[in-house]
Amino acid sequence: MTQIFQRAWVGKGLILLLMALTLLPFLSLFTAALAPGGTYPSGIAWPEAPQWNNFVRAFEVADIGRMMVSSLIIVLGVVPLAVVIASMAGFALAKLVPTGRKWLYLVFVLGLTLPFESIITPLYYEIRALGLLNTRFAIILPLLGLYMPFSVYWMRAHFINVPQDLSEAAQLDGAGYWREFWYVQIPLARSSIMSLSILLFLWTWNQFLLPIVLVQDPAKRTMAGALGAFQGQWGTDVPLLSAGSLIIMAPTIIIFLIFQRQFVAALLQGAVKG
Amino acid sequence: MIKISPKTLPLVLTLSATAMANQATAAMDCGSEPLTLNAYFETGFPLPTQLAEEFSRQYPNVSFDIRQDQFANLMENTPRLLSQDNAPDLIRLPSISDLVANGLLKNLDPYFEEFGWDSFPESQLVQTRAHESGRPRGVGSLYALGLNYSTTGVYYNTELAESLGMDTPPQTLEELDNLLARAKEAGIQPIQQWNKGTGGLNFPLQNLMGSYSDPEAINAWIFQQEGATINTPENLEAANHLQEWIEAGYFSRDVNSVDYFNMMSRFIGGNGLVMFNGDWESANLQEQMGDNVGFFLMPPLNAGDAYATMSSPLTFGIAENAANADCAAYFLNWVATNETARQINVEVGGSNPGGPANLQLPEVDADSLISTTLAASQTIAEDNGAMDFIANATGAIFSAAWTPELQRMVGGVQDAEGLLSTVQEEYENQLSR
Amino acid sequence: MTVYKTEKKVQRLSPFRGGLNANRAAWLFIAPAFFFYGAFVLLPMAMSAYYSLLNWDGIGAASFVGLTNYITVVTDDDLLQIIANAFRLILYFTVLPVIVGLAVASVIRNQMSGRFGTVTRTVLFIPQVIPLVAAGIVWSWMYDSNGVINQLLGFIGLENWTRGWLGDFTYALPAVGLIGTWVLLGLCMLLLVTGISRIDASLYEAAKMDGANAWHEFRHITLPGLRQEIGVCVTVTIIQALSSFDIVYVATSGGPGIETMVPGLEIYRLAFAHREVGLASALGVVLMLLVLLIVIPVQWFTREKQ
Structure with missing residues (x-):
């Protein structure tokens, strides 16, 4: 009995240590953010006169309101459409069994491991030829494509486990494929769709490469891309950079804390299936 | 479907060049209509921004949309930015040779004529001249101008x-x-x-x-x-x-x-x-x-x-397909010749403001560090x-x-x-x- | 009511009535996804392959140079080191999180329930939800000459060990790698902890009866039981290591020298700053193939005994 007890404490101790290591960098950034602007603070040191004003200043210069709106527009442009068309494709690949299904599925899955950097160069010229550089479409359209391998794979994995007799029942009912999809299959796929939406939201919000290459104006970027620009412009002032970085991270962390159960579940499943 | 080849690019460039040519017949200044200069500056150096503010004060129809980035990023982004549609009107340039070779920078010779830059000591302009093929540098047309001349x-x-x-x-x-x-x-x-x-x-x-x-x-x-x-x-x-x-x-x-x-x-x-x-x-x-x-x-x-x-000059250039090239050139000329601008240039920038040979250097305190560096x-x-x-x-x-x-x-x-x-x-x- | 109306409308607009050929319906369902995938992934992939055969500065005329760019990728010392750097990152992105994750998981079996479990999960997942750029910024500050790491070393009397970590030839790559460890550890650990809780507890009881020690338990029950979860961790983190970009971009931009330069960042610089679109594309194709070559055997090996 004591052995199990000890073991539990060793485990908890380890976990607490790891948690401390996870949080330490944020604490350090936080104390740096409170140092007088333009100075060069030390790692962790509570400043004599904490400059809460740095956060106000960072909020103003980073134009965080516009950044959030921009990220939100991009997320709204990507996530709903990606989820719908991936569900359609996943449903078809699992249930409608088109000819050449194996081949088609393989083509989609091929993209699962694709590093975005491998195609960023041609994407730049493609987006430029479409006249979409410096617009949010330059981020939205490529992401719709880049998310398809994972999303189709994910939704197909769901539909393949739905019992076949459900489809048959729907067909007996006289429903076409379209109606079966919308009114029978989609409502049953809610939890898969929810998780997929969370993952796509996070990946979009945090997307960095596409915005820095394709969109110059930080106000039309995603949150991560805007943070890159913020670092470029204010990286010379450590307290301001720290305050700004914390403010820019805050929305994600707050949303995460509110929906942490769903997020953790989605990320764990996402990893397993991905 | 979308088809892209390297061949489409010159076409795009030609089209925008034609559009520019039509515009060039107007007077080479900022006009009186509201206008925004698209500018790309280097992080951490307040001079260009302060000059821009003073310019807007004197020419209220002109405002600046300024983006700043650190020098390393600036070097990486410049070629890409200049080759895009809404290329900067005014941009801090690390190096001009390759940009000239690729036709990305506006040839400033017409402005040289218009604004009478032959009154500037030629030694100021030599570093921003280049052959149209990009090399050698130091001869040929003018492709950029120094905001000031640093030591x-x-x-x-x-x-x-x-x-x-x-x-x-x-x-x-x-x-x-x-x-x-x-x-x-x-x-x-x-x-x-x-x-x-x-x-x-x-x-x-x-x-x-x-x-x-x-x-x-x-x-x-x-x-x-x-x-x-x-x-x-x-x-x-x-x-x-x-x-x-x-x-x-x-x-x-x-x-x-x-x-x-x-x-x-x-x-x-x-x-x-x-x-x-x-x-x-x-x-x-x-x-x-x-x-x-x-x-x-x-x-x-x-x-x-x-x-x-x-x-060397604190080099600023104008994109070949800049929307407001004339106004940007007017700004560069103003920096070199306007009395207030020259004063700001020396006080904030600390370097020789250059400009016409017959213009006096703005007054500086004789004991100041600036006067030491100017003497140097x-x-x-x-x-x-x-x-x-x-x-x-x-x-x-x-x-x-x-x-x-x-x-x-x-x-x-x-x-x-x-x-x-x-x-x-x-x-x-x-x-x- | 509205429901009735919408239904009617959908029915009218829908091309997929009961009698429609299933095959054609399937293709129509797949078409939108395939359109975006084709236009923004497959087409660029093909273009990448095409560009990789050119000598092109992205602006002027291009000339066809065959496989020259690929020969450069596999013979240029700098490019080879850059590719090797990505492989060295696997140690920090993959091996460390998996080992630490396994250690923690086998110690705390079944301890992750209740409030403590929730708090742990939440905290350890924060690095997963913030942008990687943010992780890079946060850690640049940790590694700074004035940063926490040096502060702690000074505090325990090891001033001689303090240094500018991200500018040091010996430590820059490990330092960048450990940022990856920090980001990925939580994910791996929780995957493994979840996995271990699914292993039948009676197996451990039986082992104890047989007098097995902790190592035997780990070697013969835990490890085989977690085969699939380990496979997942390894796959996900290897992809992250080989295609890293964001962290390096903000923390070191590849320096000092090219100690921390990775293929992803080199592609970006070659294509857009150095204007060697052909070489950048060739490196992109090589990177894509490398990831596949590494990931496919991992998948095959860890799923084999399912």
């Missing part, structure tokens, strides 16, 4: 220098060496320099080159003249000298992780006897350090020899000792060769010989493309 040298902490018994600035390289050695012995950081992000050891290196060799030969290399090489016996001596400084521990141990602004805050904080930097920091240093800072030019090998140092720029002019920056020889030479190789030298995995031969190899490789 580099050695800032020193007067208090620390006095404690080491330095009463006059070193007159020879040997005297400087002695001074650094005494600092090291006394436990004072001899040199505060940066080497992260971009290779700041380029400053002492090129200053040493100026002591050892003829600035003309170095300019020939920077201007991409036929057969020029950086790997000469004199430059090798300079590079060896730098390596000795590194090995003697004159630079801070963590210099590879010190960026420009980190260096500034350390030097201002009294950490470091000398710092190799340019007169663009004069105003800032004086404000922060008061009387505790001085400046001297890198001394020559022998007392009485000519001085030589990096001295006169000395360089008299000695014909101005060199452009070796980092500006090609668009990519800084990030592809100087920076990594100098970082390697600090890391002890590159020597003087290897440094120069690697840089020369990369240079030839880039010119051959």
